[in-house]
Amino acid sequence: MLTKRIIPCLDIKDGRTVKGVNFVNLRDAGDPVELAKQYALKGADELVFLDISATLEGRKTMIDMVLKVAEHVNIPFTVGGGISSIADVDVLLKSGADKVSINSSAVKRPELVNELANKFGSQCVVVAIDAKQINGEWIVHLAGGSIPTDLNLFDWAKEVESRGAGEILFTSMNNDGTKAGFANEALAKLSETLNIPIIASGGAGTVQHFVDTFKEGKADAALAASVFHFGEIAIQDLKEALRENNIEVRM
Template identity: 80%
Template sequence: MLTKRIIPCLDIKNGRTVKGVNFVDLRDAGDPVVLAKQYAELGADELVFLDIAATLENRKTMHKMVLQVAEQVNIPFTVGGGISSVEDVDALLHCGADKVSINSSAVKRPDLINELSDKFGSQCIVVAIDAKQVEGEWLVHLAGGTIPTKINLFDWAIEVEQRGAGEILFTSMDHDGTKAGFANQALAKLSDIVNIPIIASGGAGTIQHFSDTFIEGKADAALAASVFHFGEIPIAELKKELKQQEIPVRI
């Protein structure tokens, strides 16, 4: 049976993890490669690396990091941040990334999704969508949720699927950072209207939140950062509890 995935997300700047990471006894918690290996050992199903600086100078550092992760880590990983062309993706996949995630660049130029899925296959193209509710309507936001658009979340999700996205990473800006649970109503609706996997992001605070997003939110995977980085929710404990609740997970 296909299991629900648990995905730690690492924010990267100049080849280092940011926001601070504070768990277990790591020699260098700022080294994404060390951290990635640790997460793989601890039972993470996949990893996401988000280049939050994503400047041109930073790109080479990022490629080097991707190469090192691919060399040393034996679970799949996705790289996102500042990707806006076929060449960008080609370089990252060449360094050993399994998937890439695109966000604002897809909203600005939706044809990018078609170009990428035609060239590399849907299976490695994740479209990340940041959205929040504005007067009761879920609207897509750009640039890390700071710039609103008039695009409806659900219309955009259907469009990205049709254009060849292999997966959707949906972050609710209303829930992100609150630790009050995922946006399960919107997530469930997304799962009903598209037929590609949905990764839930934003709002993880407790083990029950993960359980809720897999059952009520019908999510295929759940992504979180701080609850994992600060050891608030150990992945092994999370998976054990999910299994007890009869949610299929890899242990």
């Protein structure tokens, strides 16, 4: 049976992890490769690296990092942040990334999704969507939730699916950072509307939140950062708890 995936997300700036990481046994907590290796050992199913570098130099460093991760890590990983062309994706995939995630570049030019799916296959095209619920309606936002668009979450998700996206990474800006749980109602609606996998993101605080997002939110995968980085939830414990709740996971 296909299992539900647990995905730690690492923010990367100039080739280093940004958010503080509280891991024992790490020689260098800022080294994404060290951290990725640890997560692979601890049972993470996949990893996401989000490049938040603002400079061209930083982006070049990202490619070196992707090469090193591919060299040392034996689980799949996705790279996102600042990707806006076929050439950007080509170099990342050739460096060993399994998937890329695009966000605002897809909103600005939706044809990019078609171009990437045609050139590289849908399996490596993840469309990340940040959305905020305003007066009952889920509105797609850009720039980490600061800029509203005129797109409705469900319409936009349906559109990128028809354009060839292979997966949706949905972050609820209402839930992100709250540690109060995932946006399960919206997630369930996405899962029922679309026929591609949905990754839940934003709001993870407890083990129960993961149980809920797989059961109520019908998510295919759940992504989190700080609960893993600060050791608040150990992936192995989380998976055992999921299994006790009859949620299939890889052990």
